Amino acid sequence: MQVFFYHMADYVRSGGIVMFPILGVSLVMWVLIFNRVMFLRRLHVRNIPRDEAGKMVRDNLWPDKGLKGANAALVRAFLARRSRVHDPELDNNILDEAVMALNASLDRHLAAISVLSAVAPLMGLLGTVVGMMQTFDVITIFGTGNARAMASGISVALVTTQTGLMISIPGLYMSGWLNRRAANLKQRIAATGMYLKRYLQPGDPIQMKGSTPC
Amino acid sequence: MSRIFAILLVACLAGTPAAAKDIRQAHIDLEKQRQAMAVQAEDELARAKAAARENAQAIRRDRQALEAAISRLSAGNKKLKKENQGLEKNILALGTEGDKLRAALEESRAVNKELAGFVRAYAKDLDSLLDQSLQSALTPDREKFLGPLINQERFWSMDDLRRMADTALEEIEASGRVEFRQGPIIDRQGRDRTAKILTLGNFTGIYVLESETGASPETGFLIYSDQSRRFFALSKLPSVQLKDQLDAYLAGDADAVPMDMSRGGALRRFTHELNLAEQVPKGGPIVWPILAILGLALLILLERWVFFLRRRLKVEPFMAEVRRLIDAENWADCETLMAGRKRALIPKVLLKVLPFRDRSRSDMENALQEAILGEIPAIERFLSTLGMLAAIAPLMGLLGTVTGMINTFHVITYYGTGDPRMMSGGISEALVTTMLGLAVAIPIMLCHTLLSRMVETHISRMEEKAVSFVNMVFKARNECRPPEGAAQEG
Secondary structure, three states: HHHHHHHHHHHHHHHOOOHHHHHHHHHHHHHHHHHHHHHHHHHHHHOOOOHHHHHHHHHHOOOOOOOHHHHHHHHHHHHHOOOOOOOOOHHHHHHHHHHHHHHHHHHOHHHHHHHHHHHHHHHHHHHHHHHHHHHHHHHHHHHOHHHHHHHHHHHHHHHHOOOOOOHHHHHHHHHHHHHHHHHHHHHHHHHHHHHHHHHHHHOOOOOOOOOOOO | HHHHHHHHHHHHHHHHHHOOOOOOOOHHHHHHHHHHHHHHHHHHHHHHHHHHHHHHHHHHHHHHHHHHHHHHHHHHHHHHHHHHHHHHHHHHHHHHHHHHHHHHHHHHHHHHHHHHHHHHHHHHHHHHHHHOOOOHHHOOOOOOHHHHHHHHOOOOOHHHHHHHHHHHHHHHHHHOOOOOOOOEEEEOOOOOOOOOOOOOOOEEEEEEEEEOOOOOOOEEEEEOOOOOOOOEEEEEEEHHHHHHHHHHHHHOOOOOOOOOOOHHHHHHHHHHOOOOHHHHHHHHOOOHHHHHHHHHHHHHHHHHHHHHHHOOOOHHHHHHHHHHHHHOOHHHHHHHHHHHHHOOOHHHHHHHHHHHHOHHHHHHHHHHHHHHHHHHHHOOOOHHHHHHHHHHHHHHHHHHHHHHHHHHHHHHHHHOOEEEEHHHHHHHHHHHHHHHHHHHHHHHHHHHHHHHHHHHHHHHHHHHHHHHHHHHHHHHHHHHOHHHHHHOOO
16 A cells, blocks of 8 residues: 555656656546535435325425435425415426426536546646656756656656546546536436426315415 | 937037147046046946936826826716716706796786786776766765776785775665765755755755755755765756655655656656756747737637626526416516516517517517527627637648747758657657647537537527517417407307
């Protein structure tokens, strides 16, 4: 383990100063990716079936606290805003609002992830340029004869490029995957919203506890 | 013998003239004379013979002596010849030995030379090693003794070798030591100071300088200069993070300390590092429009922030209050409540519809729609501008990239690609503008998205609350005037 860390430290050091922003970008990116993956997973997994959600909307029942999926979140958002007097048209709009509010939360950080993964190879390129500058500095001082002295600049150039690509490629993949997943989820939420509207058909007004019509 | 002949001859020649005078007398005289002369001659002959005998003897004696001498000499000669032969042999032997020795000498001289070369090369190596070692800043002049060896001013001695080995060992030991001591450094203002110096082997020096003004001590890295063999404080202080690590290590709380394995190369690069404010002007003219975009975006964001801050409202409590008042049909209070929060969007919209509360649903919804549509432009103001700015900023950066590359290629056209330094102006323009474009665009983009998201939220919330309000009013109406059907039934 210690040897591994030693090698890692050596690797980072051989990449020069540009390695730190690259690693910072990588860290932030993976924290965001992890956060989004967990978030989207929760919306996917702990879900309730649609017809059950419809019944809940109709009967004004709150879903269990353990259920944190997309449908449950939608039902909860809707019930929190729902008017106390039964008005299907207004409820329709409120449902739209709930879908909108929920969808807005799905896109969070996704743009940041894709930009961070796009920035990483640019930083690698920056490292390449910095490394080449070091190499040419060496050439200016020692001429081209001293291959050993040039090695540090060249290793800066190559290690940063490598790290930039290494960070960017999985980042781009994850960003694409998360985007697809979020878009998928958005569609599902929208579809559920449309579906739930069926349960808002004009019917008996639902008398709620504590409602005080003026 | 020849003397005898000579005398005879003279005697014959002298007798001739006397015959002419008186031949008898003369003859007698002559006879007498002749007899005398014969006696004389016999005498002389005898004497001559004796002399001849003597001579012959002497000659014989001489001859014997000479012969003896000759034989003596030839014997000596023989002996000498023999001796000579021996000597010649000796010379030959000595010559070969001499050759052998000369070869040996040559060899040992070469070995000696090689060894001297080794020692010198090693002395040079050691000198440059000590030169580059940052320990030399702490123990000055320790390489001084190497100078004569390197310059070959004198031949090395065993002491020199021993000292070299000692110094090298000392250096090896010091290069593996972490040590804390006082020492002289040149501080960042260029002054000679004494500081606590921590040396980490031969790699890095760290100093702690007590400040003169009594502020907290300054901790920093040291640069070793091998030209002056001194420590210099790095002109740029280490970053807070590095300084904390250094302090923790110096305090003994941490086991690890940052060090520079490249012996100052990396630390020197430290001083060339530019911060953002120094980099921005390097981006050329395109930087200013990008900064203008940033400023404009900040102004817009400020305006939007104030706008939404002034209109903020706790919606749910407000709606609950409105619901309560409508349920109680207290229209006057409802109006004063809304008028009191007139600045916020929802109360403002609802206030416009309140006079229509007795009209039909479609009238109310129309009035609401009108009121909301009237508010939307104010909410959405500057949003598209912000989006445009976020889109323009990286494009501006791209434009800067292109102009920078154009500059670079101009430079390449003129000077070729040999020196990367020449091109760095255009390249840094290209890169700085791109960087700034991105650095400005990214936060604007984020803010734009968040803002547009916020606007959407506001609008959708307005619509939702408007519908909610209409529903509330109708609910209240229903409760006061029960529906016709119910009335008829009743």
